[in-house]
Amino acid sequence: MEIENVIEVQNLTKIYRDFWGRKKVRALNSLSLNVKKGEIFGLLGPNGSGKTTTMKLLLGLLFPTEGEIKILGKPADDVKKNERIGYLPEESYLYRFLNAEETLDFYGRLFNIPAKLRKERADKLIKRVGVQGARKRQLKEYSKGMTRRIGLAQALINEPDLVLLDEPTSGLDPIVTRDMKDMILKLRDEGKTVVMCSHLLADVQDVCDRIAILYSGELKELGKVDELLKEQDETVLRTSKLDQNVIDQVKAVLEKNNVELINASQPTATLEELFLKTVEQSKARPGQRFVPENEQAESKESSTNGSSKK
Amino acid sequence: MTFDITDFILKDGVKHWLWVFGSVCGALLLASLLLSYVVTGMKGPGKVIKTILGGVSDLYALSLKRVFAIASLTIKEVIRKKTLVVFIVFAVLFMFGGWFLTGSTGARGDLEVKNFISFALTTTSWLILPVSLLMSCWGIPEDIKARSIHTVVTKPARRLEIVIGRILGYVVVGTGVLIIMGFAGNIWVHRQVQKSEEAQKALFCRVPLYGDMSFFDSEGKQSEGIHVGDVWDYRRYIKGATQSTALWEFEKVTSDILVNDKLKIEARFEAFRTHKGQMKEGLLCQVFLENPVTRKRVKLPVFHINEFTQNIIRINRKLKHYDEKEKKYVELDLIDDMVFDNDINKKENILRVGVRCIDPGQYIGMAQADMFIRYPDRSFDVGYSKAIVGIWLMMVLIVSMGVSASCFLKGPVATLLTFSFLLVGQGGFRQFLNEFVDKQVLGGGPVESIIRIVTHYNQVKELEEGATKMVAEVIDSGFFYFLRIAHQIIPDFSSFKMTPFVVNGFDVSWGSALAPSIAITIAYVIPCVLIGYFSLKSRELETK
Numbered sequence: 001m002e003i004e005n006v007i008e009v010q011n012l013t014k015i016y017r018d019f020w021g022r023k024k025v026r027a028l029n030s031l032s033l034n035v036k037k038g039e040i041f042g043l044l045g046p047n048g049s050g051k052t053t054t055m056k057l058l059l060g061l062l063f064p065t066e067g068e069i070k071i072l073g074k075p076a077d078d079v080k081k082n083e084r085i086g087y088l089p090e091e092s093y094l095y096r097f098l099n100a101e102e103t104l105d106f107y108g109r110l111f112n113i114p115a116k117l118r119k120e121r122a123d124k125l126i127k128r129v130g131v132q133g134a135r136k137r138q139l140k141e142y143s144k145g146m147t148r149r150i151g152l153a154q155a156l157i158n159e160p161d162l163v164l165l166d167e168p169t170s171g172l173d174p175i176v177t178r179d180m181k182d183m184i185l186k187l188r189d190e191g192k193t194v195v196m197c198s199h200l201l202a203d204v205q206d207v208c209d210r211i212a213i214l215y216s217g218e219l220k221e222l223g224k225v226d227e228l229l230k231e232q233d234e235t236v237l238r239t240s241k242l243d244q245n246v247i248d249q250v251k252a253v254l255e256k257n258n259v260e261l262i263n264a265s266q267p268t269a270t271l272e273e274l275f276l277k278t279v280e281q282s283k284a285r286p287g288q289r290f291v292p293e294n295e296q297a298e299s300k301e302s303s304t305n306g307s308s309k310k
Numbered sequence: 311m312t313f314d315i316t317d318f319i320l321k322d323g324v325k326h327w328l329w330v331f332g333s334v335c336g337a338l339l340l341a342s343l344l345l346s347y348v349v350t351g352m353k354g355p356g357k358v359i360k361t362i363l364g365g366v367s368d369l370y371a372l373s374l375k376r377v378f379a380i381a382s383l384t385i386k387e388v389i390r391k392k393t394l395v396v397f398i399v400f401a402v403l404f405m406f407g408g409w410f411l412t413g414s415t416g417a418r419g420d421l422e423v424k425n426f427i428s429f430a431l432t433t434t435s436w437l438i439l440p441v442s443l444l445m446s447c448w449g450i451p452e453d454i455k456a457r458s459i460h461t462v463v464t465k466p467a468r469r470l471e472i473v474i475g476r477i478l479g480y481v482v483v484g485t486g487v488l489i490i491m492g493f494a495g496n497i498w499v500h501r502q503v504q505k506s507e508e509a510q511k512a513l514f515c516r517v518p519l520y521g522d523m524s525f526f527d528s529e530g531k532q533s534e535g536i537h538v539g540d541v542w543d544y545r546r547y548i549k550g551a552t553q554s555t556a557l558w559e560f561e562k563v564t565s566d567i568l569v570n571d572k573l574k575i576e577a578r579f580e581a582f583r584t585h586k587g588q589m590k591e592g593l594l595c596q597v598f599l600e601n602p603v604t605r606k607r608v609k610l611p612v613f614h615i616n617e618f619t620q621n622i623i624r625i626n627r628k629l630k631h632y633d634e635k636e637k638k639y640v641e642l643d644l645i646d647d648m649v650f651d652n653d654i655n656k657k658e659n660i661l662r663v664g665v666r667c668i669d670p671g672q673y674i675g676m677a678q679a680d681m682f683i684r685y686p687d688r689s690f691d692v693g694y695s696k697a698i699v700g701i702w703l704m705m706v707l708i709v710s711m712g713v714s715a716s717c718f719l720k721g722p723v724a725t726l727l728t729f730s731f732l733l734v735g736q737g738g739f740r741q742f743l744n745e746f747v748d749k750q751v752l753g754g755g756p757v758e759s760i761i762r763i764v765t766h767y768n769q770v771k772e773l774e775e776g777a778t779k780m781v782a783e784v785i786d787s788g789f790f791y792f793l794r795i796a797h798q799i800i801p802d803f804s805s806f807k808m809t810p811f812v813v814n815g816f817d818v819s820w821g822s823a824l825a826p827s828i829a830i831t832i833a834y835v836i837p838c839v840l841i842g843y844f845s846l847k848s849r850e851l852e853t854k
């Protein structure tokens with residue numbers, strides 16, 4: 001069975017012009033791609049590669065210089081498509097004089113959601129993105145991460161079928177990044193289609209089903225993440241810790257079979273994993289504090305209640 | 311002060327509006343079709359038509375709920391960004407204004423009242439209008455600059471709803487402030503006049519009924535009235551002790567107009583003396599009522615006119631009249647016997663009032679607005695509130711123009727554009743434009759004028775025939791054509807000035823002030839919304 005395309009883009013080109021109509025930048029060059037229903041699609045690329053431009057074109061915020069866009073079966077400049085779309089802009093462009101509740105209420109009203117339902121959804125979303133403590137504070141007092149979260153909540157107020165997230169994890173701390181990724185995965189589980197763009201490779205790798213890599217406005221790579229990342233001619237073995245003796249034996253066996261040993265060392269965790277672990281542990285034991293080793297001796301002498309490294 | 315007492319005729323106004331609006335729309339459509347064809351080829355015109363059809367469907371899909379959402383966002387924005395702090399200036403002005411105003415005109419209480427009213431109303435409009443201009447011109451550009459508008463247009467909000475919502479929001483804020491300021495001003499005026507009894511008495515609104523006027527010369531033929539060589543050709547004169555008459559016909563005179571069974575006529579005369587005569591007393595004047603149908607003419611007692619101030623003539627409903635035929639006094643009823651209908655021009659309930667000068671060799675001068683019947687007086691607050699309504703209408707107009715301009719211009723430029731529109735729509739400039747368009751101004755158009763300046767050529771003399779004159783005429787006629795269009799498009803704000811009515815102790819006239827102002831407001835709000843909508847729709851919401 002053919003899976004329905006939520007987004008179809010054909011030969012999309014965008015040239016930014018200045019006030020006088022002179023060409024400034026070719027931000028996007030003949031981009032063609034499809035996004036299927038129910039997948040998480042990642043747009044990847046370095047700064048200035050045209051990710052945000054693509055998003056804005058999809059939403060009808062910019063007009064294409066050339067090419068065709070079909071989004072949810074409608075052209076990009078059709079306002080009706082917005083009923084089923086949620087959009088988190090690159091930076092949370094919200095009204096800074098509103099508080100969290102008012103923000104969600106305002107956007108809810110734009111969808112003509114009845115007052116009672118609006119309130120329910122706003123409550124749920126505020127909890128879901130974790131800004132309950134600040135729900136009555138104006139957004140101008142928010143930190144970047146908090147603004148980001150309320151930005152996401154705003155994008156989900158209409159329970160959209162298609163969610164466009166422009167760098168959803170920028171400005172977020174690793175825990176919330178993790179949360180955000182979980183939320184994105186959950187959105188997919190709810191049957192929604194997600195298009196996100198990012199230059200944080202780890203994020204994309206963790207959540208995306210398919211990715212497109214853009215480089216200065218051109219599509220360089222497109223496909224399923226695990227297929228793109230699979231190294232076809234390597235095998236990785238993972239064992240409990242080996243001593244040098246055993247390693248030498250393994251080497252001998254491998255050499256006998258004409259296999260090259262590329263690397264044999266203890267694996268390191270990623271910084272992300274380490275950070276996450278540390279934060280989790282300090283949550284479990286709040287009083288604990290890290291003390292460098294040369295200070296440990298002194299602190300033991302001077303005070304009896306000094307904390308120590310675990 | 312003179313009043314324009316010509317009534318506004320709605321049907322003609324609408325016709326004129328439809329004509330201008332239609333032709334401007336048509337011209338714009340044609341221009342955009344052509345332009346789009348030139349720029350983008352065959353695809354262009356199709357796109358233009360699609361945009362217009364999109365506009366129709368957006369109008370159809372317009373949701374008031376979304377409009378209100380955006381309006382309330384606008385209101386919150388204005389309040390929370392503390393734009394309204396400016397109005398504290400207003401309060402301060404009011405507190406100190408009284409010190410400077412009292413005593414400045416001497417003891418005449420009724421003149422002081424004029425100052426108070428004019429101060430209150432002028433301050434109100436001078437504060438509310440610039441602030442609403444600024445508010446409305448900066449909202450959308452700021453929204454675009456901060457890109458917060460991106461989160462709105464990616465919701466099902468139509469850009470039409472954004473434009474209307476913004477206008478509505480600013481109007482609501484302005485209305486709120488205006489109500490507060492109006493009340494404050496009103497209370498202030500009332501407090502100020504409490505100091506003198508004279509002033510308190512002068513605080514009311516007269517409701518005039520104006521009539522048509524014509525002059526008849528000493529032979530009884532209709533004439534233009536006598537011109538006595540005044541520079542100001544406003545009043546014309548009648549000659550004393552002759553048949554020379556000024557005749558007014560007031561329409562719609564019914565018993566409703568009587569106060570305590572008396573008809574109250576107010577008149578203002580100017581005297582022109584060819585000899586000194588009785589200098590201590592005013593010229594003698596006679597007023598009579600006439601019914602041409604029954605051929606009855608009732609003469610009222612002769613009186614001395616007061617120059618430069620009002621003459622009040624009170625006429626009892628029961629009139630004593632000496633009947634020449636029956637040779638005895640009969641009693642006539644002012645309404646039943648003297649008021650008549652004119653079937654020829656379908657006018658009803660006409661009262662005819664004539665004025666003659668009795669003093670031989672002297673002249674009395676008057677103009678149409680100089681004599682009017684007074685309806686029962688209204689309270690000062692009525693006229694004052696109407697003047698506030700006038701300011702409100704002006705504010706609505708400014709807000710719509712500001713929002714509309716800000717849809718395609720940045721804040722400062724939009725402010726400038728709206729401001730120049732305002733300036734150009736004011737009386738003085740408009741009059742100049744009128745004369746210019748009618749080619750009453752000497753020296754011709756800009757090119758011709760430049761030629762005259764450079765060659766020191768006299769303004770009155772025709773330019774010499776030749777190529778230069780031809781070129782000048784061609785360019786100038788293009789310029790005049792442009793001006794004539796501008797003349798049609800630029801609003802005429804003179805009818806919005808309702809303060810003078812109240813200041814001079816009149817109720818604000820419906821026909822010559824309120825009705826045309828309302829009509830003008832509506833006539834401009836509609837194209838403003840359209841311009842705003844199409845500009846917002848056809849642009850990318852990025853700052854350039």
Ligand SMILES: Nc1ncnc2c1ncn2[C@@H]1O[C@H](COP(=O)(O)OP(=O)(O)OP(=O)(O)O)[C@@H](O)[C@H]1O
Binds near residue numbers: 049050054
């Ligand atoms: N409004 C604009 N006017 C002119 N050029 C623009 C505009 N917006 C973006 N560009 C240009 O278009 C190109 C692509 O920009 P875009 O914002 O799409 O990149 P991006 O992939 O989102 O980058 P980042 O990772 O930094 O967000 C850049 O060269 C940028 O300078």
Ligand SMILES: [Mg+2]
Binds near residue numbers: 052053090166
């Ligand atoms: Mg970007």
